[in-house]
Amino acid sequence: ENIFDRSRMAPKTPIKNEPIDLSKQKGCTPERNPITPVKIIDRPQPDPWTPTANLKMLVSAASPDMRDREKKKELFRPIENSEQSDTPDSLQYDIVDDTTVDEFEKQRPSRKQKSLGLLCQKFLARYPNYPLSTEKTTISLDEVASVLGVERRRIYDIVNVLESLHLVSRVAKNQYCWHGRHNLSQTLKMLQEAGELQYGELMTFQHKEQDLEYKFGERKKETILPSQDRPLLDFSEPDCSSASANSRKDKSLRIMSQKFVMLFLVSKTKIVTLDIAAKILIEETQDTVDHSKFKTKVRRLYDIANVLTSLGLIKKVHVTEERGRKPAFKWIGPVEFSGKTDELRGNSPTSDSLPGTERGACARYQICATGKQRFVRHTSFNGAQPCEGTRRKVSSEPNSPHQERQDEYCSKMINLAAVCRQKIEEDTRWVARNSSITSPFSLLPVPGDSDFCVNPLPQAVFPVAQAEVPNLSLPTGVSSQAPHPSTPAASKTENGKATLVPNQPFLCFPSSSFFMLCGGLQENNLSETLPTAGDTGNTSAQAQAAIPPAVCQKRSSHKCTSPSSPAHDEEPAAKKQTMEQSDLPLSLVVPKKPFESPKYESTPGSCCPSAVHLETYHLDLTSPAAPEAASKESLDCQEQEKPSQNTDPDEPCPGNEHISKENTNQPFQPQYLYVQPTTGLSSFNFLFSAYQAPGAISLASNQLPSLSVPCVMVPSAALASFPLVCSPSFTSPLSPVPDGSFSAAASMNFSMSSLASTTPVFISTTAMVTPKVSPAPSVDLQQPAHPALHLSPVLTRSCSAVKLDSPVCVGHPVTLLKLQQPSSTPLTPKSIRPAHHEAFFKTPGSLGDPVAWKKNEGNQTRSASSVQRRLEIPGTSPD
DNA sequence: CACTCCCGCCAATTA
């Protein structure tokens, strides 16, 4: 283009002299240009010949001013030329010279041409997407600005966004280093994880936004507000220095960009509407936000969106919601990248659940290895991944009702998430400060790590631990809570993934999540089998336990609730753990890997300790359970203080949650029995679904009988490594059933169980499945659910609210799906929401930490499969 | 009129 300009320019200049032959000019011949040239001449084009000069020329040409000048000149020309065509010239030019005219015209008129998106494309065109690692390209802002013919201010807009994705990094004043997209997948992954943590919860909570707002709002406002923004990821890469880096405030554009991307990554549909994003990004509570602020945020989002669009990461779409059409953006970039972009993407929907998980797990592991693992973004999980397929599909079809729903949900979730996020952020910050941990990523999680750090073993040992860590990292206190919510989701996914692991006889649960399993269906048997069981089921706990102990403590300390009392403690701990696990990573991670890696086993010992805590996890696992658990936990912690929470009494969910909580607290008892490893067993933990009764799921938790599950034994050690294991075999039938029910059941159980034991355990949840629930719910849910499953944990969470949850919980690919469905059914999104809200509310109230709260809710929501709801409802029935 | 989002003032930060 520039060249053209030049040519044009040049000609023009000469032309001046040439003057005037209209004929010539008009003529198609190059000569016409001459006319234009005059302008050029006028302008001192100092060095037309010089490259720089050319650039300048171009720039000037491009710039309006230049044009104007040119125009003026032209005008003059006529005079000069007098007859010639002066006047005509301009017109003629346009007409005649394509190039010239075009350019001119283009330049002038089109605002589009000046668009940030276009500018960004030009900018990007200057650098290779995948530069040789060795060579580093430095970018001079001044130079780029001049070359592109724009003000520097605009370059900042672009660079800031690119920097948020690590495509460039600032090396010095006016100097940026171009990295290209080599690390894009990693960055996205991090963002996804971070997003899950932050928003996942939120998503889950969606409904509860309000609640959250209240709660959070207060806190945030007071404490957090300003800082909230802190770059989520600051990833400034590992470099620690990054800290210093934060120049100025938060650099909202960078942060906003990251958050914005997170929303996409966390979103099931991968579609985010601007208004929702704006709300979420407005850190504060949505409530407060004033209109002007909202408008400003939207403007910024457009800026960011333009850049992201240029990067090919998103595209503009319209979402039709109840209210009408809304502008939105759809993520078209890589969806999953567990460690690497590829993984995620590649997965087919079906596979998603599994693969995603696995991958996610892998990534996590890797991370762990790295060291910072703690933070582990593991948390993040890919739980979400599974959802991808679904999401995408959905998203692709904005118009489809489903999508719409999702969107709505998402939006809601997002809002919630936002709130949660805030909390989280606070927490994280808090944590971070304390911890000072720097992981490669500065992600929030890190902070949490510190907490986690406490538990060395776990981390080292499992991914799970890691997963937990992340949770922790977030807000410590919060994290614990948060985890719950997330966990559930995770669990679901995990379950799906982990649980089902096809190959293995047993299901694994991700440590983090833990959870569940399922299996078979037998409902009744179990209880019997489990001799011990008496304890609540802490199944997953065991696994978690390993980690948790320390963590729990920490968490507990931080957050909440009292960990101390054993019973309570456990719960709390469990919660915490759960939360942690659940929160983020859990779901995702746990499932798969644990299994695979022998480590776990090896580590078992470590695990054992934690086992207790694991209980909590159990809850999570089952996503449904998880929710419950979460809720319970939260409840425990909070003790459901929030009656209000149950805003939606209607929905079972809340009730369920409550119930679950209650269960824990109340009568319910652990549905699962946990057998500790006593003697010989030491190494194994058993879980029972005590009640699992699947059918019961609904709570039935009490209904021990229901569970058929025989039992699941898990070596404690193993557990440690794995969150849970189930014998699939049991499930055989299960699998299908279980899914939905399963999760629910599980969750229920968990919650109950959570209380108690420390040991690891396990659970079979087979029973859980309680067919009853599952089926019905599943149906509804299923559809949604499926997606849910796929959904990333976060999504699921959020979505869960919507539907999937339960199903999601299951998370499992194959089996899970079924389960999910069932479970899901109950949960209709709608219903779910309310439920969630309630649940959340309750939870939150109890929870000190917003985050935890959120998580809990999230869990619930997600998990909140019908089961949960049921549980809750009954239990709580508060409202 | 609503949606986009360019433009550039001017404050915060840095050198």
Added chain:
DNA sequence: TAATTGGCGGGAGTG
């Protein structure tokens, strides 16, 4: 203190 960054919001272009 000057220069660099970048928040922010008016208001214009577009459909």
